[in-house]
Amino acid sequence: MRFNRKAIMAVPVILAILAGDAIWGTATKAGAQLNKEPLQITVILERNYLDGEISQEVIQETCWSMENFWAKYDQWQLLRNDESTFVFKKQVDDISPLLKANGYFGLTEDGVLTIFNGRPDRLRIIQSFFQIDVKKLESKAQQELLQGIPIKTKDRYVEVLETFKPYSIKNE
Numbered sequence: 001m002r003f004n005r006k007a008i009m010a011v012p013v014i015l016a017i018l019a020g021d022a023i024w025g026t027a028t029k030a031g032a033q034l035n036k037e038p039l040q041i042t043v044i045l046e047r048n049y050l051d052g053e054i055s056q057e058v059i060q061e062t063c064w065s066m067e068n069f070w071a072k073y074d075q076w077q078l079l080r081n082d083e084s085t086f087v088f089k090k091q092v093d094d095i096s097p098l099l100k101a102n103g104y105f106g107l108t109e110d111g112v113l114t115i116f117n118g119r120p121d122r123l124r125i126i127q128s129f130f131q132i133d134v135k136k137l138e139s140k141a142q143q144e145l146l147q148g149i150p151i152k153t154k155d156r157y158v159e160v161l162e163t164f165k166p167y168s169i170k171n172e
Contacts, residue, residue: 039063042085045076050154051103051115052127053096095157098126104148105160107132113164119148129161130168137167 041061048054063069076088095103099115106120107113111134117124134142141164151157 036064039066040084041069043073044085044087046079046087046089047092048089049092049094049096049099051095051099051157053098055096094154095151099151099157100153103151105145105151106148107134107145111169113145113161113168115151116148120146130165132164132167133169134167 039062041063043059043061045057045059046054047057061069073086073088076090079087079089081087098117102117103126104116104119105113106116108125108128110131112131113129114120115126115128117126132145137145145164149160151160
């Protein structure tokens with residue numbers, strides 16, 4: 001049996017064209033040229049904030065180059081992907097936009113330091129922290145917590161937590 005050396009050498013070229021076809025579009029009937037169509041990719045960006053809030057942003061990307069795509073998201077951690085959807089995650093060293101816009105520290109009825117969506121109201125709790133020994137608080141601090149302490153910045157968030165941590169009731 002005789003093998004045509006040119007035909008055997010053409011096999012890797014054909015395989016490369018077909019592999020490119022699977023990634024970037026369709027090959028012409030002759031298989032000689034690629035019609036480079038961009039990939040349409042769904043990108044989901046998850047941002048995890050200091051206050052525990054997680055936001056998701058969905059973006060539709062037109063991708064002409066995977067190298068450029070990976071460079072664009074090099075500051076993100078890839079969580080998972082399939083052929084047309086990529087999910088990335090990033091830890092954000094800040095409080096969430098929700099807290100900046102409408103977050104208030106306050107106390108629940110049983111004295112737990114809590115963040116509320118709006119002024120303190122037990123039905124709109126965002127996050128709870130620790131129970132405070134209210135008897136040890138100055139009346140001014142008690143009043144502030146009952147009315148709600150607005151959270152506009154990360155520094156304010158940390159400051160309030162640190163201020164009230166010494167008043168927490170330790171579980172034995």
